[in-house]
Amino acid sequence: MARLIDTTVFIEVERRGHPPSAVQVLAAGEPIAMSSISAAELLFGVERADSLERRRQRVEFIEAVLAEVPVLPFDLHVARVYGQVWGRLRATGTQIARHDLxxxxxxxxxGYEVLTYNIRHFERVPGLTVSRPDL
Structure with a gap:
């Protein structure tokens, strides 16, 4: 099954000093992509850098990721799914961070599974396949 790589995976790959291509290895040969939401979160991380050097490193890493990993849009089809799932979760009193949802x-x-280090949040979503990578 194709894998949507969550922001937490990219952050962990960068923190451990691995090249962006390490994400391909984590996907175990399956097709991968990232959400436009994860792209936005990573780009926000650039703005939060505590030094010019750290900012440069993040830009380099993120631009390499964006060059290698397809970005899936948050379009009308996704918005419809979002509304349905949010409604179901709300009806059961289940909360999840908006970006994660x-x-x-x-x-x-x-039709992707989510590859994440944030299993607890994503497991709350009924019908979503979630897995944790081995890094």
């Missing part, structure tokens, strides 16, 4: 909806709309 947007990433989950993207995965569901495109």
């Amino acid at each position: 947007m990433i989950a909806a993207t995965a569901m709309a495109f």
Whole structure:
């Protein structure tokens, strides 16, 4: 099954000093993509850098990721899935961070599983396949 790589995986790959291509290895040969929401979160991380050197490193890493990993849009189809899932979760009193729900909806709309280090959040979404990478 194709894998939607969550922001947490990219962050962990960078923190451990691995090249962006390490994400391909984590996908175990399956097709991969990222959500436009994850792209936005990573780009926000550039703005939060605590030094010019750290900012340069993040830009280099993120631009390499964006060059290698297809970005799936949060379009009308995904928005419909998001609304449906959010409604179901709300009806059961289940809460999940909005960005995580947007990433989950993207995965569901495109038929992907989510590869994440944030299993607890994503497991709350009924019908979503979630796995944790071995890094």
